[in-house]
Amino acid sequence: MPGTLTWQWIAAEARRRVAVRQWPPGSRIPDEAQLAAEFGCARATVNRALRELAAAGLLVRRRRAGSFVAELPVRKATFEIQVIRQEIAARGLRPGYRLLEAASLPVPAPVRDLLGLAPGTPFRHLRALHLADDRPFCLEDRWLNPATPGLEGVDFAAVSANEWLVRNRPFSSGTIAFFALAADPGLAALLDCRPGEALFAVERATFAGADPITAVRLTYGPGHRVTAPI
Amino acid sequence: MPGTLTWQWIAAEARRRVAVRQWPPGSRIPDEAQLAAEFGCARATVNRALRELAAAGLLVRRRRAGSFVAELPVRKATFEIQVIRQEIAARGLRPGYRLLEAASLPVPAPVRDLLGLAPGTPFRHLRALHLADDRPFCLEDRWLNPATPGLEGVDFAAVSANEWLVRNRPFSSGTIAFFALAADPGLAALLDCRPGEALFAVERATFAGADPITAVRLTYGPGHRVTAPI
DNA sequence: GCCGTTATTATGTCTGCACATATTGCCCCT
DNA sequence: AGGGGCAATATGTGCAGACATAATAACGGC
Incomplete structure (x- = not known):
């Protein structure tokens, strides 16, 4: 010993x-x-x-x-949240990216509550598809605070908002949620699956101190699993 | 300073x-x-x-x-894995439990691979429903190594395998996976939802050193979310 | 000029000591 | 007997110094 x-x-x-x-x-x-x-x-x-x-x-x-x-030990599982491009590359696939939509819109109620905003606040809304070997991998649906420093002049057709934020607004706090979701016809068309199919989704809300930065929902293609060691 | x-x-x-x-x-x-x-x-x-x-x-x-x-910081989200009874109580609901099925069966192929077992190995198979305020909360479908010390004589109609294991075989290693699942008719009947509805599920495989202890799938009722701070 | 060896350097860890801080349990006073 | 205050105690954190280790940079031989 x-x-x-x-x-x-x-x-x-x-x-x-x-x-x-x-x-x-x-x-x-x-x-x-x-x-x-x-x-x-x-x-x-x-x-x-x-x-x-x-x-x-x-x-x-x-x-x-x-x-x-501990009586009833609370086990902890730690998931690593990577940039989606890296997540795809880690699976040995070729990452791709396509911006579908970019606009300035008043935030819908659920996002408003999540970020703690006043009604009617205009946010930048982005929708983009991440591809793995040219097949749909995950749909990114994001609401982005237009007051985010450095945001003006960024071309989200070239860089995903996901990656731009990780590089430029990192180290913020927030919450993450995992849940299941049935594919509506629009989702099914985008993610190349049958309508009604069960999909895995992640929602994140991130803040810099008290200031809301972004709320995002990532909806993954069918069969997606998130794993972690215990 | x-x-x-x-x-x-x-x-x-x-x-x-x-x-x-x-x-x-x-x-x-x-x-x-x-x-x-x-x-x-x-x-x-x-x-x-x-x-x-x-x-x-x-x-x-x-x-x-x-x-x-870090260039692209890998954010880490830590989820706490509680005993299901506590998970229900933490939501302010009254926990309940009903054993549906207990048998000794040869393990099916997917579980065999997960745990690294030889074909035909007999394992104890348990199915149980966890209730919250008398409504279905989550279905526990478990394969349990019959060689687990202390197992003989345990009445899984009185104590859920989930809780017995946490109390008696804690501190093991393993993997956890989250994914989405469409409710088949049987699941829909048990969890009180429509067939085809998207459900959230967790699979865990746990080991004591190299010895397999258990593989379990927890399928939650509709609308279930798992959240964590970042 | 290339390659293998060596020296340098920043982190990783340990020791022994000290004081801060939060409880708990005891004692004393009423 | 009951309650409030105080002392004992285990953890939390700090300091200065030392050696271990790994990875890089510099060097020297061929």
Whole structure:
């Protein structure tokens, strides 16, 4: 055991003790100082290991109270949100892009609520199709704040709004939602599927601080799956 | 600036510098020692801050090369996977549960591939309906390794397999996938919706080390959304 | 001029110490 | 017995210094 130190080893050992019920769910585990003594390392090293396990949902830590094994551990799955072009390339396909529509319109009510806007606010509305090996991959339907800095003069026929935003307005906060959707005739024609077919869709709303930047719905072609390791 | 230290302040300041293009995408940022000098703190503190930003996808760090602002930052959305009963309770609804079917059957091919099993392996097959305020919420269709320790004698009419596993075989690894699905007549009857309606579904495969534990598909009622902050 | 070896450098991690902070539980006062 | 205040305690974070490691850049031999 000594010699193989590092916080990762300690984290793995703690995981093992939880898995074999040496530290049963709900129980309090020895405090950092005790573990540091047992493993023959500094308390900071134990702290690093346990902090990691708490972030993973395995432990619950409370000041003065101690560290406890989670009763009903909340597992966390982390999905990576890439630029769509990269998402397509990662599947070994050739990405393509076609702008369908660009206009300035008053935002519809659902988007208004999502972004917290006043009724009648004009936003830029964009619809574009992302292609993989020349076949429809996903429809991007976006409402974009016209006050976004740097927006004037951008040609969204050449660069997708998706990619322009990631490059130019990155690091914003927001929410993401996944859901299922039946293809209406228009969607079916665009995504090359049967009307009524079940499609997978993602909606994102993003903000820079309190300022709304964009709301987007990405509707994927039939059979699309989003996966992540647990 | 001095006095307000903590790694969180440094992380926020670094985020700001990236956002205002003081540190443009792709550029190399000053190294930890320089930043520590600038902020008047220890290198370990800067390290903690930058490590956090790298985990968030904002920075890319390479030994000897330095820290760089990500070109196309890969945003990460973290979904919490709760026990279904808690998921229902969190929506302010009364959770219910009904076991529909329990049998020992040879695993079908798709599940076999997912879990890496030999053909003809017998697994325990469970189907159960989770209810919210007595209305169908989600159908659980599960294949469970009969060799799972502690499994014998568990009454899955009283406890959902979902919850039993989280309590008794937690902390396993695996994969999760989200996708859309059209309701077949059987599903439609169970989930109280129209046949052909688009439904949201989740598939998980979980392992303890290399040993397969379970494969499960959760098919949610119409209109279900899964959301996460970014 | 090309290629393999070596030195340099920035990050990754550990140690040992210190103080801050949030609770909890005990004690004391009423 | 009950309630409020205080001290004990475990985590959270900070500092300075050190060595490990990986990847690059510089160098030297052929």
